[in-house]
Amino acid sequence: MTTQCYAIPCKRVAGAIVCLLLSAGSYAQSVYKSKDTSSISSSTDSISWLKKIPLKARDTIGHLPNNELFLYNNNAGAISKADMDEVRKLPYNSIDQMLNGRVTGVDIRTPSAEPGKRTSVFIRGTSTLLLKNSDLFYAQPTYIVDGVPLMPEHAFPYDIQRFDFNRLGTESNLLSFLDVNDIASIEVLKDFAASAKYGPLAANGIINITTKGPRSGRMKVSVNSWIGLSIKPTVNTVNGEYERNFRLPFYQQYATESQWRNFPRYLADSTQARYFGAADWDDLYYRNALSNGIQAAVSGGNRLANFRFSLGRTAQQGVADHTGMNRYDINFGINLMPVRNLMLTTFINGATLTRTRNEFIRDRSGDEDYLVNFENPPSPNKQYLQQYYTYMKDGLNRNRNNNARILANLHYTLGPDWALNTRFSIDYGQNFRDLFIPTTINDGNNFVSNFDGLSRRMVLDNSIRYDHTFVSKHHIDVTLGQYAQWDKWRYDYGKAYKGRSDYIKIYKPGDDSNKEGVFGNLRLQANYKDYTQSNVASFYTNVGYNYLEKYFVNLYLREDGSSNVPAESRWLFSPTLSAAWKISNEEFLHGSRWLSTLNLRASYGRVGRVLMDEYYKGGPIYNVDIGWDGNPNPGTYNAFPAINAAFGTGYVTSSLKWPYVEQLNVGLDVGLLNDRIHATLDVYSKTDRDLLLKIPVMEETGYTGLVKNGMDIRNYGYEVAIDADVIRGSKFQWSTGISAYTNQNKLLAMPDGVTDMVIGNHRLLVGKPTDRYWLLINDGIYNSDAEVPTNPSNGHKMTYQGATLHAGDPKWKDLNGDYVINDADRVMKGRQVPAIQGYFSNTFRYKQLELQVQCNYAFGRKIINQAMADHFDFAQRDGLDDVKGIKEVNFWSKIDGDYNKYPLYNPWSPVNAYQPDQTLFLEDGSFIKLRSVTLTYNLNAPWMQRAGIEQLRIYGTANNIWRWTRYSGGDPEAVDYFGYDQGYYNWAAPRSFTLGFNFQF
Secondary structure (H helix, E strand, O other): OOOOOOOOOOOOOHHHHHHHHHHHHHHHHHHOOOOOOOOOOOOOOOOOOHHOOOHHHOOOOOOOHHHHOOOOOOOOOOOEEEHHHOOOOOOOOOOHHHHHHOOOOOOEOOOOOOOOOEEEEEEOOOOOOOOOHHHHHHHEEEEEEEEEOOOOOHHHHHHOOOOOOOOOOOOOHHHHHOOOHHEEEEEEEEOOOHHHHHHHHHHHOOEEEEEEEOOOEEEEEEEEEEEEEEEEOOOEEEEEEHHHOOOHHHHHHHHOHHHHOOOHHHHOOOOHOOOOOOOHHHHHHHOOOOOOOEEEEEEEEEEEEEEEEEEEEEEEEEEEEEEEEEEEEEEEEEEOHHHEEEEEEEEEEEEEEEEEOOHHHHHHHHHHHHOOOOOOOOOOHHHHHHHHHHHOOEEEEEEEEEEEEEEEEEEOOOOOOEEEEEEEEEEEEEEEEEEOHHHHHHHOOOOOEEEEEEEEEEEEEEEEEEEEOOOOOEEEEEEEEEEEEEEEEEEEEEEOOOOOOOOOOOOOOOOOOOOOOOOOOOOOEEEEEEEEEEEEEEEEEEEEEEOOOOOEEEEEEEEEEEEEOOOOEEEEEEEEEEEEEEOOOOOOHHOOOOEEEEEEEEEEEEEEEEOOHHHOOOOOOEOOOOOOOOOOOOOOOEEEOOEEOOOOOOOEEOOOOOOOEEEEEEEEEEEEEEOOOOOHHHHHHHHEEEEEEEEOOOOOOOOOEEEEEEEEEEEEEEEEEEEEEEEEOOOOOEEEEEEEEEEEEEEEEEHOOOOOOOOOOOOEEEEOOOOEEEEEOOEOOOOOHHHOOOOOOOOEEEEEEEEEOOOOEEEEOOOOOOOOHHHHHHHHEOOOOEEEEEEEEEEEEOEEEEEEEEEEEEEOOOEEEHHHHHHOOOOHEEEEHHHHHHOHHHOEEEEOOOOOOOOOOOOOOOOOOOOOOEEEHHOOHHHHHEEEEEEEOOOOOOHHHHHHEEEEEEEEEEEEEEEEEEOOOOOOOOOOOOOEOOOOHOOOOOOOOOOEEEEEE
C-alpha cells in the first residue's frame, strides 16, 4: 500500500508530523473500508471528530478528555465555568488567577503576588481547620486536566522544619504549568451530582480543565503572543530620622535609664549616612517589570486520525526583589481509530518552571534554621545597600519544577448499547532547589542545602456501560467500573554549614563530610530522606434514568478502600443521589414567550476524605522525634541516628476510620426571553464528619496529644449568578453579569464530647464558627496607676496573666469581672472569610470592537493589621533572638494607616501591649476592585478569507486598575491565609498593562 501526503495540505511548520499522522489515518481508512474520506469541518471542540460517531460509540461516563460531554447528569450538577475567551486576553500564569473574580463558590487567597509562588483555593469553604501552613495542603481541590487528576504536593516536609513559613523545596505554584492558550474550558464542580464520579478526589471540590485537544478538518496553525509591563508600586520610603522620631515619644514617656542606654545604635547617631542619608533603597528593590509569552499550535487530521501539537514559553518579572519565573511547556494529543469501533486517545504534556525567589532574611533564616545577627537592619540608602546586594549575588538560589502528564484512553463499542472503556494516566512531578548563603551576609558562617522532591500519581480506570432508550421515552444509563490510584511522595534533603570556601555552592545529600572533597571538613551536616504513599482501590456503579428529557434521576454508588486507614475500617461506602426536573419542557409551558428555561435540581451525596499520611493506618508510630523547642527535629543524638515514639505527632489510636464529606445541594436555573436573561441559584450545606483532631492528654504521657476521629464542621451558604444580554443590536451589543457567594461554617462536634479547646491563638468552641479571631477587647489606656481597677476582695490591682497592670498599659475589658485579664476575657470576633463576595462584569461590542470590564468585590471580611502591630511593638522585637526581630530592606517604608487611632502604650510592659490579637488591630477588609479592562479589535476583511486566515485579534488589557477599601493598610487581598496582614511579606498584585494578539489560519 502506498500512502501519499496530499489529502490535506502540509504547511511547513509541522509538515513532517502531519504526514506521519495522515499515513496512520490512511491505513486506518483502508482497514475500515470507508468510502467517505472527506475532511470533517473544523470545530473548536477538543474532540469534534468524535461527535460524528454515534452517541452509543462515544459517550463514556466522563473518562475521555472532553469531560463536558460526559457528565453523568448535567441537569443536576452545580457547575461554574470561566469565560476562557476573556481570560486568554489577560497575562495570567496560573489557574487560580484565571478563576479569581470569575466564578461563584470559590475563595482564592493570594498572600503574595510574587511570580510563581504557591497560593490556595477553597471551594465552598475551608473543609478542615486552618491553624498552620501545612493544613492548607489538605483543603485544596483536585485539578483534573484532560482526565488526569493532578498530584498535589504533600505537607510532610514541614515535619523537619522549625519555622512555619515556606514548605521546603521550590514553593512554586504547580498550577502555573498550564498555558492559558492551551485551555479550552475550566469548570468548577461544586456538588456531588457533578463530582461524585471522582470519588475521594472530590472531597474538596473539583476544578475540571479541558485543553484544546486533537481536531479533525484541514490543518490549522495558531500563534498567540503577548507582552506586558507591570508598574512598580509607589512607596513612602523613610530613613533613620523618621524611625527615631517615631520611637522618641515612647522613650520620653516610659523608658527607664537602662532602656535609654539600649537605644538602638543605628538610630542613635544622626551623622551616620548609612541610616540617616537618602532613603532611596526602593531604586534597587523595585522595578517596572516586563512579561511576555508566546504559544504556537498546529492541529488537523481526519475522522480516523487527528492530532494537536503546541509549544509555549512564558516569562514574568516581579516588580519587587528581582523575582521572576520562566515556563516552557509542550503538549501533544492524538486520536486514532485503527479498527472499527475502537478509539484510542492519547495526551502527553510536559512543562518546566524555574523561579527566582525573594531574598527575605526571614525566609533565609527559616531555610537555614539559623538566626543571624539582627541588631542592625539593611541600610535604606542605595549607596550602602548596593554592597549588600553584591554579596547576595555570591549566593545561589535555584528553583526548578518539572512536570509530565500522560493519558491513554481506550474505548471499544461492543454494540449499539454497550461500550468498554479503559483509562490509564500518570502525573509525575519533580522539584529541585539548590541554596547557598555566603559568609559575607551570614555572620561568617556559610550555608548550603539541596532539596530533591518527587510526586507521582498513577490511575487505572476500567468500566463497562449500557446505554439504551426504550420506546423513545425512557432512557437508562448503567455503568459498572473499577478504579485504582497509586500516590507517592518522596524527598531527599541535605544541608550543611561552615564550608571551606564560598566558591563551592552545590551540595548533594549524602556527601561524606569526613572525606576530602568539595565539602570535606564541614562542621555541621544533616541529611533527611523520607517518603510516604497512599493507595486507593474503588468499585462503582452508576444508574441514570430520564423520562422524555423532563425528569432525571441518577444514583451513584461507590466503595472505596484506602491503604492509610486501619484494616477494620478500610472500606467506605459512598452513595450519591441526584434528580432534576426540567420544568420548561412541560407541555403547559410550551410556547411561553417569556420563560425559556426552568430547571429544578437537587442532590445529596457522601464521599470519603483520603488520609494522605501513612502513620494513621497502624496505631502508634515511631519517628525521628528527639528534639526540643529550640531544635525540634534533629536526625541524630550525640552523632548517632535515633528513632523513638512520635511524641510530637501525637499518639495515633488504632481505631481510626475514614473521614467523609456529606453535601446537600438544591439549585434552580432560570432563562427568560429566549435565555436573554439567565439566572442560577444554589443553596448548599456541606458537612465534614469524623475529621481527625489531636486532643490534649496528660503531660506525663510524653505525647503532645491523642489523634482521634470525631470532629465535625459544616459549611453552608448560597450562590447566585445572573447574566443578561441587555442590548442585542446588529451592530451594538451589551451584556452584563453579576454574582454573589456566601459561606458560613460551624463547628458541630469534637472527639470525646469535648466542647471547648484552645490551640495556639485559636479557640475552638462547639456551635461557633471556626474562622473567627480570638481577641482581647480594647477600651482605651490607663493614664495613671490610680485608674487601674482594684479587686475589693483582696485589694490587688488588676493583672494580665500574672503581671500587674500599670499606667501606659491597655485597658482591656474584664468580661467575667474577676479583675484578671486572661484568655477567659477574649472573644471570638471577626470573619476571616468574606460574608459575601462575587463579581460584576460588562461587555460592550460595536462591530469589530469589544470592551470588557471586570470587577470583583468582598464584604464582611476582617483583617488583623499585624504590620502596624509589629511596628508599634519595636521594644519587644529589637534584638530579639527570634525571627520576629528580623528587619528586611522594606522596613524602611512608612506603613499605611491612621497612626492617631493607636494609643501610646508602654512598649516595654510585660503585658505585651501591642500584641496583634486584640480588637485594636482588627479592621474591615471589605473591598471593590476594578480587576481588568480589555479592549479588543477583531479584524475581519475579505483579504483574510482569501489568505485562509480564520482569526486575527489584537487586544490591550489593563489589570488591577482601581481599588476601594475601608482597610487602612495595603491591599486587603494580600494577607496571609489566616487573615493577618504581615506588611512587606505580603505583596499586592501590581498594576499592569498588556498587548497581545491571537492569530489562526
